[in-house]
Amino acid sequence: NAGVTQTPKFRVLKTGQSMTLLCAQDMNHEYMYWYRQDPGMGLRLIHYSVGEGTTAKGEVPDGYNVSRLKKQNFLLGLESAAPSQTSVYFCASSWVGSPLHFGNGTRLTVT
């Protein structure tokens, strides 16, 4: 049982490049989330989804887009990366009211 899988684990981008982070869960969870965590800081919610085909903005959505075309996948896109987006990105999934299960994270550096 893989749980929540994030790819890639590491990535270095140049300013202005684009990329997509993939999150896949095999627990049939309805809800999926993308967070970012900067050094010494807490997790901040970027976007979330309450079901296939739905997405919503979190606390820090600017500069990111998401899609949930399939229930098991939640994609996070950066159209034009900026150094301020250097961070660790965590994906998570859950049922309503239940705890979140996290992936191992993606460490992104934008130079």
Added chain:
Amino acid sequence: RKEVEQDPGPFNVPEGATVAFNCTYSNSASQSFFWYRQDCRKEPKLLMSVYSSGNEDGRFTAQLNRASQYISLLIRDSKLSDSATYLCVVKGTGGFKTIFGAGTRLFVKA
């Protein structure tokens, strides 16, 4: 005001000590509450859920006070392996929007 606020820490305690973490939340309609543990550069992992009646898991005890919008975590007989950051987590109305506190760092020393 942040939606979820925790003691900033860090807490430095000797092995065997009892340590308490506090957390407050601003949305009175919040429905679910949890404590997570995060080790350096790793993903957060669920430590325990928090219920109004209070709950205990070995050396860990969690309490929820809905009237005061306050959550606590008590760790008894601290171990070196308890050194980590402890995150207070609140799920809002509808059970999906999940907000994390900034975390409280704990260092347990021999």
